[in-house]
Amino acid sequence: MVLSLYNTATRTVSEFRPITAGKVGIYLCGATVQAPPHIGHIRSGVNFDILRRWLAASGFDVTFIRNVTDIDDKILHKAVHESIPWWAVAMKYERAFTDAYKALNVLPPTYEPRATGHITQMVELMEILIEKGHAYAPGNGDVYLEVRTLSSYLTLSNQKLDDLLPAGDAEDRLKRDPRDFALWKASKPGEPSWPTPWGDGRPGWHLECSAMAQAYLGETFDIHGGGLDLIFPHHENEIAQSEAAGYGFANVWMHNAWVTTAGEKMSKSLGNSLQVQELIKKVRGIELRWYLGSAHYRSMLEFSFEALEESAVAFRRIEAFLDRSIGILGKTPEGIIASGFADAMNDDLAVPAALALLSETVKSGNNALAANDLVSLEVAVAEVRGTLGVLGCDPLDEAFLGSHPSNTDAIDGLISLALQQREAARARKDFAASDAIRDQIAALGIVIEDTPQGPRWQMTSGR
């Protein structure tokens, strides 16, 4: 079965055909670094990380570009508001995003270009657009793309130019058409600026992505991704710029759906509660990732703390299976890709279907464990690890080992002492004493399980 992906441009699921056999170039619209990341932002990161991991697991050599837009109106506004330089604002939140990506085991991109590092490429792109008659500089320092000159526009969102609500702001008088959009903005006093043939200014919102995608992936590349809300205007305008310049641009457009609360799209005005840095105080990063990744990337994910906690419990069940099995096997099998899992992932990344299979595998693994069928158990563990690896949720991944709660030898030794006391009490059938020990240990957040191989312990609150 070959990989098929949903393409927003065609509104269909179709076979993925790379431009160059065995290679994939992906451009993901990353953060505009003007606030800390909330789980909606990071869902996008997780969804496309799963895509990337699956492509890599399928044998593709993946070049993954995720940009940082480090100059825009909101960043400048925030700089004034916080009384710090705009570049300090950008760096502060870029770090917050980097921390969040790391906490959720989102792989670092192959390259992470910043908009301000690609002014040269933007100016070159504008020169091409002006030369081809698709852009103009009316003399005020701005540069606009003239949308009426395009042979096609708004193909991604399937809209008609005349159906758009009129923009109607007064400062647009220099535009030839009110729907022309700014490639470049003249700088106001006190704002950062870079010199161009049309005056000092700074990038408009969309130009950076066209310039950087071309710089790192070429004129035509395989996959362009981002959130649903980027379809219009951001991606339409990227297409407009790049195609007007004569580039083929992206072959496949993929868009992740939102995390919603109370049925509504999460907005930046929600406050701090759904920021990644807050949520990973409640659940571990691996559990938050599991939750965000468990819904299909094109489905809205209705956030609730109850659902998050429930999801984390389900994940711990799988984690506990791995923990138990590896203890019994005495070794850690490497992950393998089961064919059913591959089929699910090849079907437009059908993670929910993959998770249903994973549940079955864990169940059969537990049965193998009970039957002491180590051969079947090893296969099950390998399949579980293979699946979790692609999802970025393998607890044995070194990215998460630090958060693994039961790896401390000293604690293990101490608890073993207590467990020896309890075993002695059980042996003489002094259950009052043995239960007292178990209760005292439980009060510390450590659960005791008696197994045919002897007692084992696990932290329940060690996050």
Add this chain to the structure above:
RNA sequence: GGUCGGAUGGCCGAGAGGCGAGGCUCAGGACUGCAAAUCCUGCUACACGGGUUCAAAUCCCGUUCCGACCUCCA
């Protein structure tokens, strides 16, 4: 006004003409000194009204409700 999604059991969440997705919760059972963990069993739904069909959660028509985008969004 234009464009595009959605409504599935107590909860989460897939599926997209025909064999009960899966998980969580709950109830019962096995196992256990008692538990825990695990396994087994049970609960089995598709917003509403029409239509097509041998067969509709799925296709068509209509209705209701919810949401998104329309030039600062993941």
